[in-house]
Amino acid sequence: MSHILDPSHRNPPAHKTAHPDEFASKKPAVAQHLGHHTKPTKSKINTKSPEYIANYKEMHAMVEQLNERLKEATFEGSQRLVDLHHKRGYLLARDRVELLLDDDSPFLEICPLAGYGQDDMTVGGSQVAGIGLVCGVECMITANIPTLQGGASNATTVARGERIGRIAWENRLPQITLVQSAGANLAQQSSVFHPGGAVFRHLAERSKAGLPSMAVVFGSSTAGGAYIPGMSDYTVLVKGKAQVFLGGPPLVKMATGEITDAESLGGADMHSRKSGLSDQLALDEYHAISMAREFVSGLNWNKQGQLPIRHLRGQFDQPLYDPDEILGIVSANIRLPFDAVEVIIRLVDGSRFTQFKPLYGPNLICGWATIHGIPVGILANNNVIFPPEANKATQFIQLCNMRDTPILYLHNITGFMVGKKYEEEGIIKAGARFINAVSNSQVPCISIMMGASYGAGNYAMSGRAYNPRFLFSWPNSKCSVMGAEQLTGVLDIVMRESAKKSGKVIDEEMAKASMDMFQAMVENESDVYWTSSRCIDDGIIDPRETRTILGFCLSVCYNAEVKGGNLYGVSRM
Structure with a gap:
């Protein structure tokens, strides 16, 4: 499976994707006792027909292509960067999500192909994001991928984050953010800064509405990123690893002349003992994730809707x-x-x-x-x-x-x-x-x-x-x-009627080239x-x-x- 993740897309493969139908695989079929009066609708499909066989072959090829691209979207950086990340004692983003999730539970990624094919964008916006079960509670989970551009936020991150936030809000989902990010991609500051601030407003609105949010900080969380743990309801920082500050040591030196080191300026121990930003000091990443699970289990979270x-x-x-x-x-x-x-x-x-x-x-x-x-x-x-x-x-x-x-x-x-x-x-x-x-x-x-x-x-x-x-x-x-061919045809008719009214002569070769280019653009943008x-x-x-x-x-x-x-x-x- 590709969208509710296949175990082969996870590392380590500790969880098996749970098909919701399997949750009660040992239950007997009891439809006859549930008051079903509607007879099953009979299929008229001939699975041996040439049309069916041709459709199946073409659609199967499309699904194979989709699976390849979804697998590409699980990329977490070059082997060199992954090895360096591990050497520094960090887990990968998808490993963190995997450990947070309940065993044998589904994880539905949201917008996994955000940014696909766009220049200067990381697929997925340098983050993992989706809905999964934590202590039996459906939660929206996001995790920065620090091995992709330092986990920095770009325009795709902002667009994906806006959609993730809306889903979490409308469906009353507790939100857990696994933080390790270099902050905003400064090369894209105009497309990140202006809309990106909404994430902090959303955290404030969630808190007022009684929708829990939690941040677990594994590494650096600087500048605007410092407000993620700052505005979450509950925050855990990993000892000796997490660093949260509005400006790092170089910026502090430039702005004030003060010389300090990162740990003294915004380390987990300091925030746990002095600033009070941290609610819990975790000994390591595994400890931090167990604290996140404890937080969710203590919510006593119930659905407002009554499932059948x-x-x-x-x-x-x-x-x-x-x-x-x-x-x-x-x-x-x-x-x-x-x-x-x-x-x-x-x-x-x-x-x-x-x-x-x-x-x-x-x-x-x-x-x-x-x-x-x-x-x-x-x-x-x-x-x-x-x-x-x-x-x-x-x-x-x-x-x-x-x-x-x-x-x-x-x-x-x-x-x-x-x-x-x-x-x-x-x-x-x-x-x-x-x-x-x-x-x-x-x-x-x-x-x-x-x-x-x-x-x-x-x-x-x-x-x-x-x-x-x-x-x-x-x-x-x-x-x-509308379809690319229909839209191009409409545009061509409008162009010719306009030329006729103004008495202009159409250059047919140039008009054809223009229409061909326009049709190709529409086909691409409808893909x-x-x-x-x-x-x-x-x-x-x-x-x-x-x-x-x-x-x-x-x-x-x-x-x-x-x-x-x-x-x-x-x-x-």
């Missing part, structure tokens, strides 16, 4: 159909359509899916199911959105809020239908009601980009701008205002690795892992109360 008993007891069925078959159903070429229901029945418990208005607005699939025993409402695209699809979605979102049921959006949408006929039928009004419902929905929403996600269709399906609790992409997906690199999603995932990740994320959502609300202000009927 069948989820807690593991009393839910697996899908009847192998999630591996998703690779043969979905096409690597997003122009090729597929039936979203075939994906859904490979994600939900017992392949049971109760459709809502199945004969009305058939291009938008709506219905209810459970995933790991947790009820969900599902919206999925089978094609472009017409007024009936928009009307159907609006009512369905209202019903999910009435039921206090989280919503899952499965994107494969080119947008809303255009044309004179559909304008007369009120496509704008219907679409506005749909987007109104999405905007004001109060229940947790999770979005999965499983194909195209274009234009207002992205908005209606709770894209990034609509603040879903989590948003993940499949490696075949694309997201932009899933481009968008993931900029934290437009929370990560690219193997489609076969979607059920596991959804089960984990739904559980995380229940840290906060899951409750629907009134959706509407003014609406055009």
Whole structure:
């Protein structure tokens, strides 16, 4: 597995990735006792067909590429720097996270490919970040990677940190920061300084809201980085290793003429005995991590949302159909359509899916199911959105809020239908009601980009701008205002009409070169690795892992109360 980390991506391999379905692997199937009346939906997929085989081959290659790139994202510096780090008596960042996590527990990395392919950026922003179990409590964990540019913060670190902070806030997650950083990357000061200060404001807001935060300082934490332990609720410093100061000895000498050494200026012992910055003085890194676990165990942390008993007891069925078959159903070429229901029945418990208005607005699939025993409402695209699809979605979102049921959006949408006929039928009004419902929905929403996600269709399906609790992409997906070819064609028409009105003659060779360049740019910027690199999603995932990740994320959502609300202000009927 790639997104909920495979043991081979961890060092040392002390933990095995826990599939949430395995938490109750010894429990008997008891679906017949849980009041299930919906019959499983039968699959119509022929796994022997040429189309299925071709899709599977292409999608499998995409997943292999994804796994290679996710493995690249676990890079912690050159062997020389790693060896030097070990020689100085430090553990690597991923080792620290591994020791902090419960044995045999999942760890979901958030935005692991942030910064991928961008110049002057470290992949992941020189940090490890994700959600894992510490003493049975779901926590947001971040760890600086000091063997990558000293763990310094760059523009990617800031963007990833903003997203991590929002997830932790919305889902009421205790936050643990494992600190060893050179501070801000001064070469990128303008893109780090201005937005980067929000991390300290967020720590203050968390503390006021009663959301615990903790910092464990293993090495240097200088300048703005000193405020991470300074503003966290609880701070542990490692004796003889941690150093926290606003300005190091060279800066102090330059500013005041005072000559001092780093340990006297901001060492762990000084902060434990004199300044009071440190709440606990750890003898070594292992001791510090055990103190972090003690802190979490003493929180008496409870979820505000009540998870269903069948989820807690593991009393839910697996899908009847192998999630591996998703690779043969979905096409690597997003122009090729597929039936979203075939994906859904490979994600939900017992392949049971109760459709809502199945004969009305058939291009938008709506219905209810459970995933790991947790009820969900599902919206999925089978094609472009017409007024009936928009009307159907609006009512369905209202019903999910009435039921206090989280919503899952499965994107494969080119947008809303255009044309004179559909304008007369009120496509704008219907679409506005749909987007109104999405905007004001109060229940947790999770979005999965499983194909195209274009234009207002992205908005209606709770894209990034609509603040879903989590948003993940499949490696075949694309997201932009519209397809590159369509957008280039529109631009070409506009250019020609403008030239005609002004009486200008178009240089066809130059126009073609310009359009080709523009199309290539749009194709690049709609590519899933481009968008993931900029934290437009929370990560690219193997489609076969979607059920596991959804089960984990739904559980995380229940840290906060899951409750629907009134959706509407003014609406055009």
